[in-house]
Amino acid sequence: MRLTSTTFGVALLLASTVAAAAHPHVFAEARLDLTVGADKSVKSLKHLWRFDELFSSTVLMEFDKNSDLSLDAEELDAAALTIHASLEEYNYFQMVTVEGKDVAMTPPARLVTSYENNQLVIQFETQPKDTLALAGKVSIGVYDPTFYTAIDFTDDDKIAVAGLPKDCTRAVVRPDPNTAIAQNQTKLTDAFFSDPTGTDLGKIFATRLELTCG
Secondary structure: OOOOOHHHHHHHOOOOOOHHHOOOOEEEEEEEEEEEOOOOEEEEEEEEEEEOHHHHHHHHHHHOOOOOOOOOHHHHHHHHHHHHHHHHOOHHHEEEEEOOEEOOEEOOOOOEEEEEOOEEEEEEEEEEOOOEEOOEEEEEEEOOOOOOEEEEOOOHHHEEEEOOOOOEEEEEEOOOHHHHHHHOHHHOOHHHHHOOOOOOHHHHHOOEEEEEEO
């Protein structure tokens, strides 16, 4: 993530050119709410990310322009605009596939930010660009391609589906790190880690929702 502010850029780096580090520095607890329509297609993905206090304090220092140790509506909007622009390059960390093929998503018009209990909270909603019918295996997850940010669903209930048809099954997949590394060993080269555009390393570890429908 490239930001205009040096201080914020160093601390935030939700998507920066540090893939070589290959381990997260920013942490967020996530919730994902997926809505399925009566036509058996995915209508929307609602994301909520609650960031760790260290990262959140850096956001506070950067955007608290009146130095009152809180973020008012105007300051939160400024933070939202900066983060929105930074995440856009990385598809807002979304991973949506059908039978392994990427699905294009419409970017959110805006992010909603709040500051609660010393933690920055971000919420946004996206929709598939084209009709995303529930047929075969649909996988949905969240990951940072630079592996700088770890976004964690603390329990399976944090990934919810509304309107799931009766002929579909739902599973939350949490890849075992050792197995994931073994399965992708041939890809994990020096060139892979030094790629400034980011890698799929986070993707192989990402918790994901799998919907399988007949």
